Amino acid sequence: MTDTAIAAPVVGRSLWADAWARLKANKAAMFSLFYLIAMSVVCIVGPYFVPHQYTTIYADYVRTPPSLSSYPKPEMIETAMNDAVRRMRVDVKEWRQEGERVFITVTSAKPLDERNIRYLDRSDTFDNAKLDSTSADGLTAVMSASIKQQYFLFGTDNTGRDLLSRTLMAGRISLAIGLLAGVVAVVIGVVYGATAGFMGGKTDEVMMRIVDVLYSLPFIFFVIMLVVFFGRNFVLMFLAVGAVLWLDMARIVRGQALSIRRQEYVQAAEALGVRSRGIVLRHVIPNLLGPVVIYMTLLVPQVIILESFLSFLGLGVQEPMTSWGVLISAGAKNIGTANWLLLFPAFFLVSTLFALNFIGDGLRDALDPKDR
Amino acid sequence: MAGETILSVNDLRVRFRTLDGAVEAVKGINLHIDAGETVAVVGESGSGKSQTMMAAMSLLASNGEATGVVDYRGKNLLTLGKSELNKVRGVKISMIFQEPMTSLDPLYTIGNQLMEPIRRHRGLDAKAARVEALRLLELVKIPDPERRLKSYPHEMSGGQRQRVMIAMALANDPDILIADEPTTALDVTIQAQILMLLAELQRKLGMAIVFITHDLGIVRRFADRVYVMRSGEVVEEGKADELFANPQHDYTKMLLAAEPTGRKAAPPDNAPILLEGRNVEVEFKIGGGFLAGPPMLLKAVDHISVMLKRNQTIGIVGESGSGKSTLGRALLRLLPSEGSIRFGGQDLSKADKSTMRPLRRELQLVFQDPFGSLSPRMTVGQIITEGLLVHEPSLSGKQRDARAVEALLEVGLDPAARNRYPHEFSGGQRQRIAIARAMILKPKVVVLDEPTSALDRSVQKQIVELLRKLQADHDLSYLFISHDLAVVRAMSDYIIVMKQGKIVEEGPTEEIFGDPREAYTKTLMAAAIDETKFRQSA
Numbered sequence: 001m002t003d004t005a006i007a008a009p010v011v012g013r014s015l016w017a018d019a020w021a022r023l024k025a026n027k028a029a030m031f032s033l034f035y036l037i038a039m040s041v042v043c044i045v046g047p048y049f050v051p052h053q054y055t056t057i058y059a060d061y062v063r064t065p066p067s068l069s070s071y072p073k074p075e076m077i078e079t080a081m082n083d084a085v086r087r088m089r090v091d092v093k094e095w096r097q098e099g100e101r102v103f104i105t106v107t108s109a110k111p112l113d114e115r116n117i118r119y120l121d122r123s124d125t126f127d128n129a130k131l132d133s134t135s136a137d138g139l140t141a142v143m144s145a146s147i148k149q150q151y152f153l154f155g156t157d158n159t160g161r162d163l164l165s166r167t168l169m170a171g172r173i174s175l176a177i178g179l180l181a182g183v184v185a186v187v188i189g190v191v192y193g194a195t196a197g198f199m200g201g202k203t204d205e206v207m208m209r210i211v212d213v214l215y216s217l218p219f220i221f222f223v224i225m226l227v228v229f230f231g232r233n234f235v236l237m238f239l240a241v242g243a244v245l246w247l248d249m250a251r252i253v254r255g256q257a258l259s260i261r262r263q264e265y266v267q268a269a270e271a272l273g274v275r276s277r278g279i280v281l282r283h284v285i286p287n288l289l290g291p292v293v294i295y296m297t298l299l300v301p302q303v304i305i306l307e308s309f310l311s312f313l314g315l316g317v318q319e320p321m322t323s324w325g326v327l328i329s330a331g332a333k334n335i336g337t338a339n340w341l342l343l344f345p346a347f348f349l350v351s352t353l354f355a356l357n358f359i360g361d362g363l364r365d366a367l368d369p370k371d372r
Numbered sequence: 373m374a375g376e377t378i379l380s381v382n383d384l385r386v387r388f389r390t391l392d393g394a395v396e397a398v399k400g401i402n403l404h405i406d407a408g409e410t411v412a413v414v415g416e417s418g419s420g421k422s423q424t425m426m427a428a429m430s431l432l433a434s435n436g437e438a439t440g441v442v443d444y445r446g447k448n449l450l451t452l453g454k455s456e457l458n459k460v461r462g463v464k465i466s467m468i469f470q471e472p473m474t475s476l477d478p479l480y481t482i483g484n485q486l487m488e489p490i491r492r493h494r495g496l497d498a499k500a501a502r503v504e505a506l507r508l509l510e511l512v513k514i515p516d517p518e519r520r521l522k523s524y525p526h527e528m529s530g531g532q533r534q535r536v537m538i539a540m541a542l543a544n545d546p547d548i549l550i551a552d553e554p555t556t557a558l559d560v561t562i563q564a565q566i567l568m569l570l571a572e573l574q575r576k577l578g579m580a581i582v583f584i585t586h587d588l589g590i591v592r593r594f595a596d597r598v599y600v601m602r603s604g605e606v607v608e609e610g611k612a613d614e615l616f617a618n619p620q621h622d623y624t625k626m627l628l629a630a631e632p633t634g635r636k637a638a639p640p641d642n643a644p645i646l647l648e649g650r651n652v653e654v655e656f657k658i659g660g661g662f663l664a665g666p667p668m669l670l671k672a673v674d675h676i677s678v679m680l681k682r683n684q685t686i687g688i689v690g691e692s693g694s695g696k697s698t699l700g701r702a703l704l705r706l707l708p709s710e711g712s713i714r715f716g717g718q719d720l721s722k723a724d725k726s727t728m729r730p731l732r733r734e735l736q737l738v739f740q741d742p743f744g745s746l747s748p749r750m751t752v753g754q755i756i757t758e759g760l761l762v763h764e765p766s767l768s769g770k771q772r773d774a775r776a777v778e779a780l781l782e783v784g785l786d787p788a789a790r791n792r793y794p795h796e797f798s799g800g801q802r803q804r805i806a807i808a809r810a811m812i813l814k815p816k817v818v819v820l821d822e823p824t825s826a827l828d829r830s831v832q833k834q835i836v837e838l839l840r841k842l843q844a845d846h847d848l849s850y851l852f853i854s855h856d857l858a859v860v861r862a863m864s865d866y867i868i869v870m871k872q873g874k875i876v877e878e879g880p881t882e883e884i885f886g887d888p889r890e891a892y893t894k895t896l897m898a899a900a901i902d903e904t905k906f907r908q909s910a
Contacts, residue, residue, distance in 0.1 A: 014793050015748055264745035265755075268809070271706060272759040273732030282758070286749040 019290075022366040029362025032355035039352055043171030051150070052162035054169040055320045058150075059160055060124040063338045066155035066163070072125045072147060077102065080125035088116040093140065102126070103144045111138035120145045124160075155340045157330065166322055167345050173323040174349070177241065178304040184242030185303070186296050189249025194288060196250070197257025198280055208254065211247050219244050223315055232318055241306050245299060252295055256288050263287075290367040297360035301353040308349065324349040378547055378580065379428070379465070380404040384440035386420065386427045386604075397423045399604040400440070405548060405580050412583040412595035412612070414627070416828035417799065420604040421584050425550050429461055463493050466541040468534070470553040475537055476525040482509075482536055483521030486543065493544050508539040511576075512569060530692075531562035535569065542573065550582045555590065559691040559855060560899040567594065586828055588627060592616055600624050630829040632836040632862035636685055638880060639865070643681040646716055646849050647703060647735070647817050651675045653710040654695070654702045672698040673709070674873040678851075680817060683843065685850040687864030687881065689857065689896070695873040696853045700819040703851065704735050715817070733763045736810035740822035742802035746794040753790030756780070756809040763813060779812040780805075783838060800831035804838065811842060819851045824859050836862055857896070861885055869893050 023029055047054065060080050061071060072080060077097065081104060085092050090108040097103075106112070112134060120129035126145035134141045154163035196207040223240045230236050260266060260283070269279050308325025310316040317323050324345050331342030386398035398420040405411050415421040427438035428449060442449040444460055452460070469475045477485060486505040490496055496504065502521070509517035512535040525533055534554060541549055551570065555563040567590060574581055583595060591598055591612065598615050600608040600623065608621040619625045653675055657667035672695040680686055688696045702709040705720055705728050713720040715731060723731075739745035746755055756779055757772045767775070777787040783804040794802055803823060810818055820839065824832040836859060842848060854860045860867065861881060868878040869892070877890045888894045 014751075015795065263747075264739045264741055265747040267706070268737065268739060268745050268806070269747075269758065271704060271732065271735075271737040272809075272813070273729040273762045274758060275729075275762070278761070282750070283747050287747065289749075 019363075019366040023362050026362040026365065028358045029366075032358035032362070036352065036355045036359065039171065039348075039355070040175060043168050043175060046168040047165055047172070050162065050165040050168065052152075052165045054161065054165040054322070056162070057160050058124040058156060058162070061150075061152065061156045062160040063158060063334075064152050064156045064160075065338070066153055066340050066344075068151075068153065070149040070151050072150075077125065077147065080123055084119045084123040084126065087119045087122075090116070097147075100149075101144050101146045103132070103142060105140065105142050107140045109139070112141045114141075117143050117145075124148065124150070154344045155338070157341055158334065158338075161320075163327075163341065163344055167324075167327060167348055170322045170324045170327050170345060171348055171352075173317060173321065174304050174307060174325070175352070177307045177323070178300040181239075181242040181245065181303040181307075182296055182300045184239065185245040185249050185299060186292060188242070188246040190253050190285070190288065190292055192246070193250035193253025194257045194280060194284055197254040198261055198276070198284055200258070200261065204254070208251075211250055214244075215247055220313075220315075223310060227315055232315070241303050241310075245303060245306075249292075249295060249299070252291060253288055256291055257284055260284050260287050294360055294364045294367060297356055297363055301356045304349070304353065376407055377404045378407050378445055380441075380443045381424070381428060382441040382443065384424060384427060384438060384442065386423050386432065386436055386438045388433070389435045389437075397436075397604055398427065398438075401601070401604070401606045403599055403606065403609070405582060407547065408574075408578050408580055409596045410574065410581045410583065410594055412585060412591040412598045413601060414585060414588065414591055414598055415601035416586055416627075416830065418603070419601040421601045422552055424601075425467070425552065425582065425584060429465065429467065429550070430457055462489065463544045464546055465548045465550065466544070466546040467550045467552060468537045468541050468554050470556050476533055478525050481522055481524055482528070486521075486536070486540055489540065490543050504543070505539075508543060509536075511542065511573065512536070512539045514539075529562075530558050531566060534558065534562075534566055538566075538569070538573070542577065542579075545577070546579050548580045548582060550584070552584045553586070554583075556585075556587070560857070561691065561895055564899040570594075588616075588630075588829070600627070626830060630833050632833045632859050634840070634862050635881070636840070636863060636865045639681050639683040643683060645679050646682050647678070647680040647851075648714045649676065649678045649699075649703050649711065650713075651677060651711040652699065652702055652713065654698050654707055655710075671873050673702055675711070676868075676870075676873075676875055678703065678868070680849050680851060682816075682849055683847050684866060685843065685852050685864040687860035687867045688851065688853045688870060689855065689860055689867060690870035691855060691896075693872075694870040696870050697821050698873075699870070700737070700821055700851055700853050704737060704819055706737070729762070733759065733813040734816045736813060736815040736818045738803075738806050738810050738818060738820045738823045740825050742799050742806055742826060743794075745806050746802055748793070748795060751791055751793055752780075752797075752805050755794070756790070756805065756812050759809065759813045775812055776808075779808040782811060782842070783808045784834075798831075799827050800834065803827060803831075803835055807835075807838065807842070811846075814846065815848070817849045817851070819853070821853045822855070823852075825854065825856060832859060839863065857885075869896065 060076075060083070064071060078095075081095060081102060082092065085104065085106060088106070090106040090112065093105040093107045095102060095104040114131050114134070117129040117131050120126045120143065125148060127148050129143060129145035132142045132144050152162055152164070154167060157163055157166065192207065196204045222244065226236055226240050266279060266283050269283055274282070304324070307316055307323060308328060311323050311325030312329040316325060327345035328342060328349065331345060334341045381401065381403045383400045383402060384398055385396065385400050388395045388397055401424060403411070403413075413421045413424065423432070423436070426432050427436070428442045430449065432438060438450055440450065444465065447456075447460070449457065449460065476482075483502065483505055486508060487498070487501040490501045490504050491498070505521060506517055509520055514520050514532060514535050520528070528536070554570070555566050558566065570581065571594065583590065585591060595612045598610060598612050599606050600615075600621065602623050608615065608619070608624045615624065616628065619628055652673055653671065654673040656670045656672055658670055674695075676699055678686065678699070688699065690696045698707065701707045703713060705713065705723060711721065715735065718731075720728070720731070753773065753776045757776050760767055760772050760775060773790070776790050780787045780789055785801060785804050785808070789797070789801075789805070794805065797805065807823075823839070824835050827835060839850070840863070843850060850863070852860060852863050864881055866879070867881050867884045869876045869884065869890070871892055877884065877888065877893045884893065885897065888897050
């Protein structure tokens with residue numbers, strides 16, 4: 001007999017657990033998932049560990065190429081020292097380096113002011129400047145300063161800001177916009193689409209025509225208008241992006257809701273006397289979540305690209321705040337002279353998008369095994 | 373009639389890799405098919421009967437693998453390269469499937485789909501292929517074949533589509549025609565026509581037919597030899613007559629005895645009328661709209677009156693599209709309808725959703741498809757207690773759980789089932805869950821919309837018995853909608869025969885079965901009773 005209850009484990013395995021098991025078997029998706037988690041952690045925590053602020057300008061290190069060894073390089077010390085000393089309006093008589101410190105003997109026509117050493121501290125190359133000795137007439141002095149060892153793993157940009165910390169900060173912004181605008185789009189889209197699909201009839205007609213009208217608005221024009229009225233700010237960015245992308249979501253969800261509405265389990269719930277709210281919450285939305293999750297993972301990269309595109313056009317986030325799009329835009333202008341400005345942010349963006357798309361693909365296979 | 377053996381299957385094993393490890397669907401079976409004979413492979417769902425043939429044709433799903441030998445005229449089909457295989461598959465061995473709706477491409481005309489394989493395999497030009505396609509359509513007796521060449525699949529009925537599928541399968545003069553449940557999706561009368569056609573074609577063309585089916589009625593009428601399969605193994609094989617007359621294996625005996633038996637006695641004449649519909653009318657609008665002009669009106673239910681007494685079962689019989697399901701839903705006010713509907717003295721015709729809500733617990737519905745009617749994301753416990761959330765909101769979670777246990781025990785399921793999900797259960801178990809969902813509310817009237825049609829015969833019998841037991845225990849009234857006359861006969865004491873939204877004939881069960889008056893009822897009975905005659909002779 002096939003029809004007797006099987007002695008069973010008490011807890012059943014839900015479709016979600018099944019999907020998770022299938023996803024775990026998908027190596028590309030799992031690798032991408034870990035990569036993405038690592039990327040998020042690095043972008044969130046990383047800036048606290050990078051010794052440079054993303055806003056700090058190192059005048060001595062404009063457009064330094066990326067390097068694993070520390071700066072300043074030996075040949076840069078003299079230039080930096082000469083710069084600092086020139087600001088003191090004195091002349092270098094001689095200088096030597098002993099380990100981590102430089103000793104400079106300067107001469108001047110007028111008596112030396114000991115406060116002059118702060119010019120050494122102000123330089124990005126030195127700190128801990130001291131006036132070791134002054135000659136009796138006060139016209140010659142020996143000052144020393146230690147060389148500040150700095151690492152610019154990703155190099156620096158046109159104004160001498162550390163690209164590593166900027167890339168990580170940009171990652172924060174891009175991922176945040178991706179996630180927030182994604183969530184905005186998904187929430188509006190799911191609620192709107194599920195309502196339209198479930199209500200059906202005239203309500204559905206009217207709601208979907210509104211979507212059609214919004215579709216016909218040119219996106220860039222829409223964003224420019226928002227920027228004109230509200231000025232540029234971060235919140236506006238993902239509102240604008242989210243407000244445009246929920247249209248796709250609403251259409252997808254509506255289609256799904258229409259088909260779920262015709263499922264017998266929804267009719268069964270109606271026959272039980274369950275209210276529309278209960279049907280939408282208990283039956284329609286849980287059964288929609290599969291396609292929604294899939295679409296969301298594909299939506300986030302779309303949002304990130306849109307944001308990058310807007311920032312590239314100069315409509316996005318504002319300096320000194322930055323995003324991958326802004327960095328890439330700056331990098332593209334310097335591609336001949338400082339290609340690392342393009343390469344690093346581009347690598348971060350592209351690899352993140354790759355990972356997101358792989359996860360989306362994996363999720364699709366995991367949630368809809370029949371569609372393969 | 374039997375000739376040389378043309379296809380032999382030796383020690384065929386089919387394995388599917390799943391997340392829970394390998395599942396062996398076919399466990400080393402042997403069978404052979406001789407030229408010109410008809411072999412039936414019988415078994416219930418999950419017995420591996422279809423997978424055997426799919427494996428033989430190398431049509432397994434991507435996670436499946438087959439080992440063993442499938443020998444067709446000296447070639448092992450399992451090890452053949454793709455191009456070699458295609459010289460056999462679809463040419464010398466062809467298949468027809470269960471679903472005539474999905475086996476045809478909706479974007480191409482019948483003519484296109486027929487001519488393509490003819491041109492590909494025989495290298496004919498377009499003109500010759502057309503002549504050939506026309507001949508095939510005539511062969512399968514499609515009326516007006518000239519015109520049909522130009523029609524699309526959706527313009528044809530299910531029976532006609534199945535005929536086209538047969539024509540396609542015959543296009544290259546096969547040795548073997550594998551028919552995988554070819555009539556399951558069709559109405560009884562159409563079923564009989566298709567089977568007759570197949571028998572006739574076999575006489576004319578002399579190919580061997582492999583019938584994969586769960587329906588023993590078909591087997592008895594058609595097959596020379598029978599293989600009975602159960603969980604991937606052949607449990608019994610032999611000549612059809614001998615096997616039916618003297619089944620050896622317990623499983624075969626069980627299958628043969630699976631016809632639902634027993635009759636339902638009519639309720640006393642003075643039993644109170646619970647649900648009454650008078651001149652119920654349901655119209656559907658088809659098409660129409662802003663630019664499309666006025667919609668076409670289809671009367672799905674046309675002036676039908678029904679009186680359901682307490683403890684009565686009314687069987688509603690008819691072919692698909694006759695409006696029987698629509699009538700059932702209209703009586704429960706799940707569809708807008710005209711006419712008067714009264715339930716226990718209360719007029720429901722004008723009742724809106726909120727007036728209906730408290731009444732819903734007394735008027736329940738069980739669906740045909742046990743796979744579609746349970747939400748896949750909820751546990752069984754959540755599914756069956758959902759009605760309690762609406763009708764007894766004061767119950768605590770614990771009390772609801774206790775009621776769920778009670779309901780599951782009542783329908784014969786392990787109460788542990790309530791923490792599991794519907795996809796972990798078989799069809800019969802799912803139907804029991806659906807029944808538990810209706811019964812937990814202690815209804816008075818239950819509309820059963822083809823509750824047994826999607827189930828195997830032996831499971832069908834159990835469900836019928838369960839429904840009868842529940843009726844006796846709780847004084848229930850059933851509206852039993854079905855196209856399966858054997859089940860209707862066992863369940864109901866009164867029968868309504870419907871066709872195109874109208875009542876053709878109605879009366880007590882024995883009267884309708886014993887002495888049908890209308891021609892339509894007679895054809896319906898003939899298709900079913902023919903089968904019973906065969907059974908009686910065995």
